[in-house]
Amino acid sequence: MKKTVLIFGMLAFAILALLQLSKYALISGDLTIELIISGIAIVFFVIGVAIQKRFRKQETESKEIDQKQLDTIGLSKREYEVLIEMASGYSNKEIATHLFVSESTIKTHVSNVFLKLDAKRRTQAIQKAKELQILPI
Amino acid sequence: MKKTVLIFGMLAFAILALLQLSKYALISGDLTIELIISGIAIVFFVIGVAIQKRFRKQETESKEIDQKQLDTIGLSKREYEVLIEMASGYSNKEIATHLFVSESTIKTHVSNVFLKLDAKRRTQAIQKAKELQILPI
DNA sequence: ATGTATCTCATACTAAAGTACCAAAGTGAT
C-alpha cells in the first residue's frame, strides 16, 4: 500500500513536470505543436492502460490461492498435497503412487483433510476448498 | 469482429479530428496551451483505460458456461442436473432426495455422465467438466 | 404407428471410499 502511494506521488510529479516542460518547449520554439500533443497523448494513453491493468490485476488476484485461509485451516503440507490430488480427480491408489506412499497413508491424510475442512465426502471437501480459494484454478 | 474494426476506425478518425481542432484552437488563440494539453491528456487517458477494459472483458468472459461444448458432449437435461449436484459435493442419496427420485436412478445417470465425460470417478468427472467450462462458477 | 431417446427403478455384484482404532519414526521447538 505504501508502495502504491509512493508510485502515484511520483507519477503525479512526473506529469506536472511533463506539462511544464512541453509548455516551455513550445514557447521556446524547440518543438512543434503536433509533436508535443502527440507525445502527451501517447504518455497519457500508456498511463491509462497501465492503471487499468493494475486494477485488473487486483481483481484477478482474488482468484488465486488464499494463503491466509490456508494457514487458519491448518492443513499440513502432505495433507494439502493430497487435497490437490483429490481435486485433480485421482483415486486414493493413484495418489499413493504419485506420492510414493501406501494407500493407507493416503486414507489417513484424506480423513484428516475431511476433519479440517468439515467435509463428509471428497467431493464436498473439493467444493469447500474451492470456496475458500485454497485450490489452484 | 467487424464491429471492433468499425469502432477502432471511428476512434482513429475522432483522434485526428481532435488533434487538428486543438492545433487551430491554439493558433486562433481561443484556448491556452495548458487547457489544450490537459484536455488531450484526459481524453487519451480515458481511451487507454477503455481499451484495456475491453481486453479484460474478453479474458474474463471465457470463464462462463460453454453451451457449445455442452451440446457436443450430449448430456441430457437430467444428467446435467446430476452432474451439477455431484460437483456441489452431494452423495447419490442426497441427490436422489433433491431430485425426488430413487438412488438407483441417480446411479444410472451418474454412470451415463461418466461415459459421456470419459471419467472413472465422480471427482474426475467434475474436473473434466470444469476444464470444459461446463459448470457454473 | 414405430423407432429413438430419456427417465425411471430394481437386483446383484465388485470396487473404492471412508471410519476407527493403533503405533512407530521423524521433525522442530522450548
Added chain:
DNA sequence: ATCACTTTGGTACTTTAGTATGAGATACAT
C-alpha cells in the same frame, strides 16, 4: 530431553460408489 505435530502404515470394518443388466413408462419425431 521432552512435547507436539507430522508422516507413515497397518488391520478391520462399514458405507458409498460404481458396473452390469434388464425393463417399464413417457415423449417426440418420421
